[in-house]
Amino acid sequence: MAGIYQKLKPYLNYVVIGVLTLVFAVLSLTGGLRSSDIYMLEKIAISIMLAVSLSMVVGFLGELSLGHAGFMCVGAYLGGKCSCILEPTLGEIPALIVSLLVGGAVAALFGVIIGLPALRLRGDYLAIVTLAFGEIVRSVFMNSSDESFGGSLGLETPRFDKYTLFIIALVLVLACLAVTQNLIRSKHGRAITSIRDNEIAARATGINVTKYKLIVFTVSSFFAGIAGVLYSYSNYTVQSTKFSYNYSIEILVMVVLGGMGSINGSIIAATLITFLDMKLQTILTGNLAVLQDLFYALILILIVIYNNASAFKDFREKYNLKALWAKFKKHDPAHIKDDEAKWDRVPSKIKVDEVLSVDLQTTSPYTPDKGKKGDK
Amino acid sequence: MSEIVLKTENLGISFGGLKAVQELNLNIKKGQLYGLVGPNGAGKTTVFNMITGVYKPTTGKFWLDDENLTGKGQETINHKGIARTFQNIRLFNNMSVIRNVMVGLHNQSEFKCGVMASIFRLPIHFKTEKAMRARAKEILRVVGLEEERNNLSCNLPYGKQRKLEIARALATSPKLLCLDEPAAGMNPHETAELMEIIRRIRDEFQVTILLIEHDMKFVSGLCDEITVLNFGTELAQGKPEVALNDPEVIKAYIGG
Numbered sequence A: 001m002a003g004i005y006q007k008l009k010p011y012l013n014y015v016v017i018g019v020l021t022l023v024f025a026v027l028s029l030t031g032g033l034r035s036s037d038i039y040m041l042e043k044i045a046i047s048i049m050l051a052v053s054l055s056m057v058v059g060f061l062g063e064l065s066l067g068h069a070g071f072m073c074v075g076a077y078l079g080g081k082c083s084c085i086l087e088p089t090l091g092e093i094p095a096l097i098v099s100l101l102v103g104g105a106v107a108a109l110f111g112v113i114i115g116l117p118a119l120r121l122r123g124d125y126l127a128i129v130t131l132a133f134g135e136i137v138r139s140v141f142m143n144s145s146d147e148s149f150g151g152s153l154g155l156e157t158p159r160f161d162k163y164t165l166f167i168i169a170l171v172l173v174l175a176c177l178a179v180t181q182n183l184i185r186s187k188h189g190r191a192i193t194s195i196r197d198n199e200i201a202a203r204a205t206g207i208n209v210t211k212y213k214l215i216v217f218t219v220s221s222f223f224a225g226i227a228g229v230l231y232s233y234s235n236y237t238v239q240s241t242k243f244s245y246n247y248s249i250e251i252l253v254m255v256v257l258g259g260m261g262s263i264n265g266s267i268i269a270a271t272l273i274t275f276l277d278m279k280l281q282t283i284l285t286g287n288l289a290v291l292q293d294l295f296y297a298l299i300l301i302l303i304v305i306y307n308n309a310s311a312f313k314d315f316r317e318k319y320n321l322k323a324l325w326a327k328f329k330k331h332d333p334a335h336i337k338d339d340e341a342k343w344d345r346v347p348s349k350i351k352v353d354e355v356l357s358v359d360l361q362t363t364s365p366y367t368p369d370k371g372k373k374g375d376k
Numbered sequence B: 001m002s003e004i005v006l007k008t009e010n011l012g013i014s015f016g017g018l019k020a021v022q023e024l025n026l027n028i029k030k031g032q033l034y035g036l037v038g039p040n041g042a043g044k045t046t047v048f049n050m051i052t053g054v055y056k057p058t059t060g061k062f063w064l065d066d067e068n069l070t071g072k073g074q075e076t077i078n079h080k081g082i083a084r085t086f087q088n089i090r091l092f093n094n095m096s097v098i099r100n101v102m103v104g105l106h107n108q109s110e111f112k113c114g115v116m117a118s119i120f121r122l123p124i125h126f127k128t129e130k131a132m133r134a135r136a137k138e139i140l141r142v143v144g145l146e147e148e149r150n151n152l153s154c155n156l157p158y159g160k161q162r163k164l165e166i167a168r169a170l171a172t173s174p175k176l177l178c179l180d181e182p183a184a185g186m187n188p189h190e191t192a193e194l195m196e197i198i199r200r201i202r203d204e205f206q207v208t209i210l211l212i213e214h215d216m217k218f219v220s221g222l223c224d225e226i227t228v229l230n231f232g233t234e235l236a237q238g239k240p241e242v243a244l245n246d247p248e249v250i251k252a253y254i255g256g
Helices: A002-029 A035-061 A068-090 A092-118 A124-142 A162-184 A187-197 A199-204 A209-235 A245-258 A263-283 A286-308 A310-319 A321-329 A333-345 A352-356 B044-051 B074-080 B097-107 B115-119 B123-143 B158-171 B188-205 B216-222 B240-244 B247-254
Strands: B004-015 B018-024 B027-029 B033-037 B059-064 B082-084 B176-180 B208-212 B225-230 B233-238
Touching: A002 A162, A002 A263, A035 A068, A035 A162, A035 A187, A035 A209, A035 A245, A035 A263, A068 A092, A068 A124, A068 A209, A068 A245, A092 A124, A092 A209, A124 A245, A162 A187, A162 A209, A162 A263, A162 B115, A187 A199, A187 A209, A187 B097, A187 B115, A187 B123, A199 A209, A199 B074, A245 A263, A245 A286, A263 A286, A286 A310, B004 B044, B004 B208, B018 B044, B018 B059, B018 B225, B018 B233, B027 B208, B033 B044, B033 B188, B033 B216, B044 B176, B044 B208, B074 B082, B082 B158, B097 B123, B097 B158, B115 B123, B123 B158, B123 B188, B158 B176, B158 B188, B188 B208, B188 B216, B216 B240, B225 B240, B225 B247, B233 B240, B233 B247
Parallel strands: B033 B208, B033 B225, B082 B176, B176 B208
Antiparallel strands: B004 B018, B004 B027, B004 B059, B225 B233
């Protein structure tokens, strides 16, 4: 039992999301979901995709990007426009597929364009450039003519059967997750994390830093673009005000709250924050609406304090989910202590080595490649 | 005559008006253990930074196996076959020991696997991962870190971190391995062990080694030939016993 669990562990997030998708699909097709729930599921799927793609840049490459909403904006407008044009001739499903691809591809192109100069920048400067990019994109679309992208009124996008759109969105989340995790849990992922850990050493070890930064920016903005297209389908209108830098920060908050370098953390944080946001919007109406932001901020502050304040350390260790789970499994306590010690120091929580671990019993003697070095 | 791996000619660099290194001529032969010594601030690490591409030399040139690498970037120089370690340890702290070495193996031609192949999990991905892991384990065995391979590199004691850095540099299968103070911070026992390891590395991997060290016992016990630097200029060159007894060298170290 424990062995199977260990083997399945790296794929647990696929399993959980897959099963949930199935459950919700059945529920929605039998009419068991209210349309507000469906809307929330769509939003959660979009958030997860954005958070996972941003966590590649922030958590694994270690660069701060504040323009993620900008990539999403590009995807939303271009994908939305594409679906407007194609819908009457191609039909619903092909139009959706084509516009997803177009939105993703154009956003990825922008990712390359931003990535290229960004390679020369580091830290805060890159954050400023990406921030500016997001705002530029937004204001370009805002000032577009009414015929092209709808200007300040927003672009009207065709409607899609909402009982199936969220299923498509969740399937796309799975795809995004698969691409991200497969990339991270490979030799290329090691190269990317090595750049985060120590760029100078990575260069000296022969890692092509330029190439990997570009790859990460491209893949990340591709999925942000796809999330944008989904957004345009789920919202019926795309308005540029949505993609202000506040939204970029919100995505960043999801990544940071989930723990840098933890994809599962990003997924959970994205789900929680989106859920919280939407619930507050429906609960606090009328005069109380002003309290939405206050509650949102308060809850965020409390989560951060709970997770990081040293005063709560004992409490945390006693009552966290991990310890409960360990108790449930009757785990060796010494082992857990070790784990905990590691967790304190490591931002990256994915143990790629366990995932990829192949214990070879045979010891093949190392032979230096003779062709390269010449004979003595 | 054995062939020359690294040759520098009038290599020099100045930062503004300060001539950090000038007119350095090195001829390092294949399979040699070459030492670069000198008092603090003599410009030893600057030499390393020049031949590994961190700094671009302002004067002179250097060749690796008759290929002019002057002014090339760090990655290119590493691909051509110069690997280095750092004076202040620079490991990938949030990775396990074996992954650190696997990053070093990244560019080896036998471990080629495209990004797309990894994303779509083609069979070649699993094959390369397995082969890389096996090779990394083998390299760790040579430096004596096989047991610690699944620990985080930042949790290793100082001496082992140094060895891991050597292993990582070795993984890029260099022709010339540059070690910047490999024995710094090690106790005498560890230093003796390190000498043994360095000798073994040279023999097993057929690599030429250039090292900077302050521990004279270490240098004279290990190196075939040394160059003594002071204030960026060459004071003496030759066999350790000879060069270290040069009156100029003694003056530079002790003064007077």
